[in-house]
Amino acid sequence: MGKFWLRAEYILTKFDKRYISPNHIVKGIFRKLNRLLNVLTEYAINIILLFFGSEKLAKYLIIKLEPKDYMNQWFLQPFNGQFVRLKHVINLCDDFKPTVCIETGTYRGSTTILLATLASRFTYSIEINNKIYLQAKARLQNLDQKIQLINGDSAEEIEILLKNLSPIENQLLVYLDAHWGEILPIQDEIKVLCNWGGKFLAIIDDFCIPTDSGFSFDVYSGVPIGLNLIPEYNGLEVWISTINSGLETGAKRGTAYIFSSGLSREFSASAMTNLKQIR
Ligand SMILES: C[S@@+](CC[C@H](N)C(=O)[O-])C[C@H]1O[C@@H](n2cnc3c(N)ncnc32)[C@H](O)[C@@H]1O
Secondary structure, three states: OHHHHHHHHHHHHHOOHHHOOHHHHHHHHHHHHHHHHHHHHHHHHHHHHHHHOHHHHHHHHHHHOOHHHHHOOHHHOHHHHOHHHHHHHHHHHHHHOOOEEEEEOOOOOHHHHHHHHHOOOEEEEEEOOHHHHHHHHHHHOOOOOOEEEEEOOHHHHHHHHHHOOOOOOOEEEEEEOOOOOOOOOHHHHHHHHHHHOOEEEEEEEOOOOOOOOOOEOOEEOOEEOOHHHOOOOOOOEEEEEOOOHHHOOOOOEOEEEEEOOOHHHHOOOOOOOOEEEOO
């Protein structure tokens, strides 16, 4: 009997204090089972991949799946599959000719690939989540020598990057899309860009367009990502598209185009077609 109590006491001390009530013990067991199930599912997927070879399996799935089942995944195409935004960006870059592109929030790297075609020198993409960063790195590794993925927080990493970029020799195209964490980095990112002192055009994803409810946007602590969040730096201009959301494709997320001081005047009328200044 004594041995039994010793054993029971040992088992109890092994439990975290949170699990001591029966309710917590049951919840704890379910949590552990759930974790076990996740691990087993991951093992099962890895064994299938090992058996078929991931490339073979991917090709098999692509043949078997209907294109509509995967092509409408926003993260498989640049700019969430939004062709109107893509057209604006390409028109602007025809005039602007960025030397360097910077993206905040890499995710699968689908926009990174496009940005690399627009920059004459280099493209950087910053991702905070280590697992996502490694996945994107594996996906992009053989694609382009002029892409560098960075694992870290966007506002901090942009600051480090910009210290090594001459504002006289470079002009930046920046895609601000690091919107998944608890803290929204946009204001810090824009401040760092303004302090850098060179020319930049920043595109903000998930931006609230009050005049067109067909565009969706992100809300942080009850505050939408919108004009109110763009710092009022001297001469910083905010522009949006005049093209109706009905004509946009893909995820139809709102877009803002931020021009550094005086930059918008350097663009031709055709590059600025269908864009209007809201500040
Ligand atoms: C919407 S996804 C980016 C999609 C990608 N730009 C594209 O066009 O395919 C947002 C990404 O930002 C990352 N992220 C969130 N907060 C971040 C931060 N502070 N710094 C860097 N990356 C961040 C998330 O982990 C996520 O992968």
